[in-house]
Amino acid sequence: MATELGIALLGAGTVGATVARELEVHANRLAARSGGPLVLRRVAEREPGRARELAARGVTIDADAAAAVAAADVDIVVELLGGLEPAGTLLDTALQRGLGVVTANKAVIATAGHRLVAAVRPASGGLAFEAAVGAAIPVLAVLRDSLRGDEVRRITAVINGTTNHILGRLEAGDDFDRAVADAQERGYAEANPTSDLDGHDAAQKLCILAWFAMGAEVRPEQVERRGIRDIDPSDVAAAARLGSVIRLVARAERSEAGLALSVQPTLVPRSGHSLSDLEGADNAIVVESDLAGRVVLRGRGAGAEAAASAVLSDIVAVARARRAGGEVPQAPAAPALVLDGEAAETAAWLRVRVDGSPDASDLVAEALTRGGVVVEQISPGGSDDELAVLTSPATRAALDRSLTALEGLGLPVQVVQRLDRLGATT
Ligand SMILES: NC(=O)c1ccc[n+]([C@@H]2O[C@H](COP(=O)([O-])OP(=O)(O)OC[C@H]3O[C@@H](n4cnc5c(N)ncnc54)[C@H](OP(=O)(O)O)[C@@H]3O)[C@@H](O)[C@H]2O)c1
Structure with a gap:
């Protein structure tokens, strides 16, 4: 019989408590898959009372997480x-000690992942x-293993379940505050939802996707980022009149000029688009590559059990690698040229308030065209004083210039909303 591997679990919150339960309930199955027993030996929890049941079953509870990482009976740390x-710091210490490490922490991996990978010790697991990224959706494994003979050109993804749910609630008639409260009540959004609402969470995940899909070593600050705080029910209603929805879309696109990275509230066609019909906290990632074409991965992007599914798979993989005297595979990465957000191209949707004059739409189209932006469609925006303008892809800088020129004409025209836009197949 193979020797036991000891596990230290740092944090027994939403995901951690589920992982602890599964390690116990499915111990035999997990042992069979990982080549020998996995024993939960330590749990780090600030509030030891919360881990009372685990303590009763012989698990050591450490109020100080560093003590769990330093313990001699631990082989794998699960952060x-x-x-x-x-x-x-705890991940760093665990790797320096030659332990196997599993984490679900996108903030640390997006900012320090490359350094941590370099610190992995031989035979540690x-x-x-x-x-x-994407909780239960096995997207990193697919990008690293299944598409490694191919060249990924573009990733287009909804990878933040909280904003997806909030935008869905706005469609159902909630105001913004009510929609955020609903996401919190369902456990999707944290008490401080800043990271979700302002797009930080999605930007961190996008950096990890760009690493695994494109071998690009990039940082969250390089993502052209805008959250959903200024999206209101009138925007959602105007999108619906165009047969579309608004979603927080993360995009990574490689061209000869460089890599464009963005997280933006985006107009998405309601029917026939993989990113528009996602329920609640579901996520979807569309991967486009030279040979495979379009691969769509979708599923539960948040939730205790969805995340625990991926964490347990990682524990099994790290345990197997450790028992075999190796390490789980990593995706290679090198520094990449990231385009300035203004230099990246995107199609756009403009809500333009006009004074109702019959030639307003001609004047708007003319000003945009003069600035180098091609207008694909210009139509009444649902009321006499609003136009919906759809542009072809142009750089954000070109659109800025055109809109400044439009303002300079002194017309009674005001752009009240401007969003990126996806076509049916982009
Ligand atoms: N929830 C999801 O759907 C989901 C999905 C994918 C990935 N993830 C990732 O999984 C990780 C855990 O998320 P979660 O939702 O389980 O969070 P959570 O419910 O807040 O759990 C975190 C736990 O760790 C404890 N903790 C925090 N700092 C500590 C410290 N210094 N020492 C000891 N205990 C400490 C917290 O205790 P206190 O309550 O006292 O702070 C809490 O019990 C995060 O990286 C998250 O991004 C979560």
């Missing part, structure tokens, strides 16, 4: 605390973090 610190 489910969240946040940059102390999680980052390595570092795995599938749950950090």
Whole structure:
């Protein structure tokens, strides 16, 4: 019989408590799959009372997570605390000690993942973090393993379940505050939902996707990022009149000029688009590559069990690698040229308030065309004083210039909303 591997679980919150339960309930199945017993030996929890049941079953509870990482009876550290610190330092320490490491922490992996991978010790089992992007969706494994003979050109994804749910609630008639409260009540959004609403969470996940899909070593600050705070029910209603929905879309696109990275509230066609019909906290990632064409991965992007599914798979993989005297595979990465957000191209949707004059739409189209932006469609926006303008792809800088020129004409025209736009197949 293979020797036991001891596990230290840092954080027994939403995901951690589920992982602890599964390690116990399905111990035999997990042992069979990982080549020998996995024993939960330590749990780090600030509030030891919360881990009372685990303590009763012989698990050591450490109020100080560093003590769990330093313990001699631990082979694999599973970090489910969240946040940059102390999680980052604890992961560093665990790797330096030659332990196997599993984490679901996108913030740490997006900012320090490359450094952590370089710190992996031989025969430790390595570092795995599938749950950090898309929870239950096995997207990192697919990008690293299944598409490694191909060239990924573009990723287009909805990877933040909280904003997806909030935008869905706006469609159902909630105002913004009510929609956020609903996401919190359902456990999708945290008490402080800033990271979700302002697009930080999606930008971190996008960096990890760009790493695995395109071998690009990029940082969250390089993502052209805008959240959903200024999207209101009137925008959602105007999108619906165009047969579309608004979603927080993360995009990574490679061209000869460089890599464009963005997280933006985006107009998406309601029917026939893989990103428009996602329910609640579901996520979808569309991968486009030279040979495979379009691959769509979708599923539960948040939730205790969805995340635990990926964490447990990683524990099995790290345990197997450790028992075999190796490490789990990593995706290679090198620094990439990231385009300035203004230099990246996107199609756009403009809501333009006009004074009702019959030639307003001609004047708007003319000003945009003069600035180098091609207008694909211009139509009444649902009331006499609003136009819906759909442009072809142009750089954000060109659209800025055109809109400044439009303002300079002194017309009674006001752009009240401007969003990126996806076509049926983009
Ligand atoms: N929830 C999901 O759907 C989901 C999906 C994918 C990935 N993830 C990732 O999984 C990780 C865990 O998320 P979660 O939703 O389980 O978070 P959570 O419910 O807040 O759990 C975190 C736990 O860690 C404890 N903790 C935090 N800092 C600690 C410290 N320094 N020492 C000891 N205990 C500490 C917290 O205790 P306190 O309550 O006292 O702070 C809490 O019990 C995060 O990286 C998250 O991004 C979550």
